[in-house]
Amino acid sequence: MLTKRIIPCLDIKDGRTVKGINFENIRDAGDPIELGALYAEQGADELVFLDITATNERRKTLSALVTEIARHVNIPFTVGGGISSVDDVSVLLQSGADKISVNTSAFKNPGLVDELSRQFGSQCIVLAIDTRFEGDDWYVYLNGGRVKTEVKAYDWAKEAVERGAGEILLTSMNNDGTRQGFALDITGKLAQNLNVPVIASGGAGTMEHFVDVFQTAQADAALAASIFHYKEIEIPALKNFLYQKNINMRF
Amino acid sequence: MKTVIVKYNAGNIRSVQFALERIGVNGIVTDNVEEIRAADKVIFPGVGEASTAMAYLKERRLDQVIKDLKQPVLGICLGMQLMCKHSEENDTECLGIFDSNVKKFESPVANLLKIPQIGWNNITNLHSVLFEHVPENSYMYFVHSYYAALGADTVAITNYVINYTSALQKDNFYGVQFHPEKSAAAGSRIIENFLNI
Numbered sequence: 001m002l003t004k005r006i007i008p009c010l011d012i013k014d015g016r017t018v019k020g021i022n023f024e025n026i027r028d029a030g031d032p033i034e035l036g037a038l039y040a041e042q043g044a045d046e047l048v049f050l051d052i053t054a055t056n057e058r059r060k061t062l063s064a065l066v067t068e069i070a071r072h073v074n075i076p077f078t079v080g081g082g083i084s085s086v087d088d089v090s091v092l093l094q095s096g097a098d099k100i101s102v103n104t105s106a107f108k109n110p111g112l113v114d115e116l117s118r119q120f121g122s123q124c125i126v127l128a129i130d131t132r133f134e135g136d137d138w139y140v141y142l143n144g145g146r147v148k149t150e151v152k153a154y155d156w157a158k159e160a161v162e163r164g165a166g167e168i169l170l171t172s173m174n175n176d177g178t179r180q181g182f183a184l185d186i187t188g189k190l191a192q193n194l195n196v197p198v199i200a201s202g203g204a205g206t207m208e209h210f211v212d213v214f215q216t217a218q219a220d221a222a223l224a225a226s227i228f229h230y231k232e233i234e235i236p237a238l239k240n241f242l243y244q245k246n247i248n249m250r251f
Numbered sequence: 252m253k254t255v256i257v258k259y260n261a262g263n264i265r266s267v268q269f270a271l272e273r274i275g276v277n278g279i280v281t282d283n284v285e286e287i288r289a290a291d292k293v294i295f296p297g298v299g300e301a302s303t304a305m306a307y308l309k310e311r312r313l314d315q316v317i318k319d320l321k322q323p324v325l326g327i328c329l330g331m332q333l334m335c336k337h338s339e340e341n342d343t344e345c346l347g348i349f350d351s352n353v354k355k356f357e358s359p360v361a362n363l364l365k366i367p368q369i370g371w372n373n374i375t376n377l378h379s380v381l382f383e384h385v386p387e388n389s390y391m392y393f394v395h396s397y398y399a400a401l402g403a404d405t406v407a408i409t410n411y412v413i414n415y416t417s418a419l420q421k422d423n424f425y426g427v428q429f430h431p432e433k434s435a436a437a438g439s440r441i442i443e444n445f446l447n448i
Contacts, residue, residue, distance in 0.1 A: 002372045074434075251302075
């Protein structure tokens with residue numbers, strides 16, 4: 001039986017791991033290759049590396065880093081952050097990334113999703129959505145959560161899946177950094193209505209939060225960063241806990 | 252020992268090369284016919300689309316070369332599917348090494364089955380030297396929309412609403428639907444077992 005996945009996320013800036021609290025106040029949490037290999041050894045099912053470097057050198061630095069990660073990490077990993085062209089994706093996949101995630105660039109140019117899935121296959125195209133609940137619904141935000149759009153998260157996710165996105169990585173900005181739990185309603189809406197896996201992100205604080213997101217929302221995978229980086233929750237203990245709750249886990 | 256990885260228009264070759272490197276083996280990526288024929292072990296990887304991949308192999312006459320190999324050959328994911336008889340993916344005639352046909356996953360009820368299957372699933376009914384010291388129900392990483400039906404050459408079974416073939420073996424040919432190169436320690440063990448044949 002297919003298991004639910006636990007995915008640590010490593011934000012990368014200039015080759016180092018950082019974590020933003022509510023997308024701000026970044027602090028250093030270690031070396032990405034070492035941390036990635038450690039998580040893999042502890043039983044992480046996959047890794048996500050999100051590059052937030054903004055310099056001109058970023059492309060070259062990132063592809064070199066991706067090669068080193070692929071060399072040392074024996075589980076699948078996704079690379080995201082500022083990816084905006086077929087060329088970017090091609091370089092990263094050739095460097096050894098298993099999947100890439102696109103966010104703002106895909107929203108601004110939805111044809112990119114079609115093009116990427118046609119060229120590289122849906123299985124390696126993850127659509128990342130940052131969303132915030134406002135008034136009556138969940139809306140898509142761009143540029144790391146700084147720019148609001150009038151498009152609803154569900155509508156954009158549905159369109160992206162039709163265009164060929166193979167997975168959705170959904171981050172709730174309301175929940176991110178709060179440690180009060182995942183956004184179960186919007187995660188559930190996507191996970192239960194779309195025919196691709198949905199990775200829930202934002203808000204993990206306790207092991208119970210993972211139970212909720214898998215059992216109530218039926219997410220296919222759950223992503224978290226700081227609780228893992230600062231060892232507040234360790235992956236083996238988390239997977240044991242979830243297994244005790246009858247959630248299928250890999251050991 | 253010389254291990255080659257067949258180079259063709261399909262992805263994940265780098266990952267296979269790194270997985271070999273982690274166990275101290277240098278995998279040579281090549282589409283050179285002589286080099287492939289002369290190798291001790293041949294790995295036939297693949298992520299991609301069946302008809303395009305087959306057309307590419309035929310164009311370079313690699314289809315016949317692979318069929319004629321006498322040394323151990325390991326097909327991974329699409330590589331394994333291409334070693335079957337026929338694939339429903341764009342109605343593709345494949346190499347016909349394994350006595351299995353490749354079909355598309357179909358959800359019996361809308362949204363019950365997410366396609367592609369992405370993630371870790373267990374392998375059971377293990378009957379191959381590939382699985383020496385690999386326990387029943389070990390978890391492997393799968394990413395696929397098409398699957399090989401159960402048949403005479405099936406040596407591992409996985410369930411995704413239906414039971415399907417997660418590994419095949421016939422004579423010197425081996426195939427796995429999952430990605431051993433991405434399946435942590437258990438996957439690495441399978442690669443080592445193949446190299447030790």
